[in-house]
Amino acid sequence: MENRLRVLRAERSWSQQDLAERLEVSRQSVNAIETGRYDPSLPLAFRIAELFGLTIEDVFESPSRRSSKAI
Amino acid sequence: MENRLRVLRAERSWSQQDLAERLEVSRQSVNAIETGRYDPSLPLAFRIAELFGLTIEDVFESPSRRSSKAI
DNA sequence: GAGAATAGTAAAGGATGCTTGTCATTCTGA
DNA sequence: TCAGAATGACAAGCATCCTTTACTATTCTC
Numbered sequence: 001m002e003n004r005l006r007v008l009r010a011e012r013s014w015s016q017q018d019l020a021e022r023l024e025v026s027r028q029s030v031n032a033i034e035t036g037r038y039d040p041s042l043p044l045a046f047r048i049a050e051l052f053g054l055t056i057e058d059v060f061e062s063p064s065r066r067s068s069k070a071i
Numbered sequence: 072m073e074n075r076l077r078v079l080r081a082e083r084s085w086s087q088q089d090l091a092e093r094l095e096v097s098r099q100s101v102n103a104i105e106t107g108r109y110d111p112s113l114p115l116a117f118r119i120a121e122l123f124g125l126t127i128e129d130v131f132e133s134p135s136r137r138s139s140k141a142i
Numbered sequence: 143g144a145g146a147a148t149a150g151t152a153a154a155g156g157a158t159g160c161t162t163g164t165c166a167t168t169c170t171g172a
Numbered sequence: 173t174c175a176g177a178a179t180g181a182c183a184a185g186c187a188t189c190c191t192t193t194a195c196t197a198t199t200c201t202c
Contacts, residue, residue: 028182029159042131049128109188
């Protein structure tokens with residue numbers, strides 16, 4: 001599942017470690033999610049979306065929904 | 072994590088089996104999610120939201136977001 | 143009452159998420 | 173240039189998700 005985590009993190013100049021601490025997960029989990037090795041659990045997806053003030057749909061994108069979304 | 076799956080299903084008069092087939096999961100998985108024994112994976116949460124034409128936030132609700140949402 | 147449909151639960155096993163620990167590589171700045 | 177920060181990746185182990193199979197209880201319909 002595609003996600004915009006790396007972009008959102010970069011916009012805030014956070015390291016993976018910074019983000020991991022804010023989400024209360026390990027740095028390796030952040031890295032694995034960013035690099036697409038696995039998807040977060042639903043509770044973690046909620047924490048991620050809330051941290052960035054976005055909806056889950058804004059952060060993660062199911063393949064079927066990837067069409068021509070602006071920017 | 073709270074969810075409105077049972078209500079959404081009932082609104083459509085679907086059995087757990089009906090819903091399970093539409094989601095391509097087992098009836099027991101639907102039952103477990105409805106009764107709160109566990110949360111769906113993120114990909115399954117997306118399928119559920121898409122099936123009902125809602126956002127994930129509309130179907131599932133993190134504890135921190137449970138305040139005074141209308142109806 | 144018999145049979146079907148629905149729902150709740152359990153056990154066992156496979157798949158996935160998350161951890162700590164470790165190593166290699168790349169980036170950054172003094 | 174070189175040290176430290178940052179990143180990517182892997183392994184082992186535990187937790188969680190999801191499966192199949194199975195059993196039970198309730199309700200409904202004939």
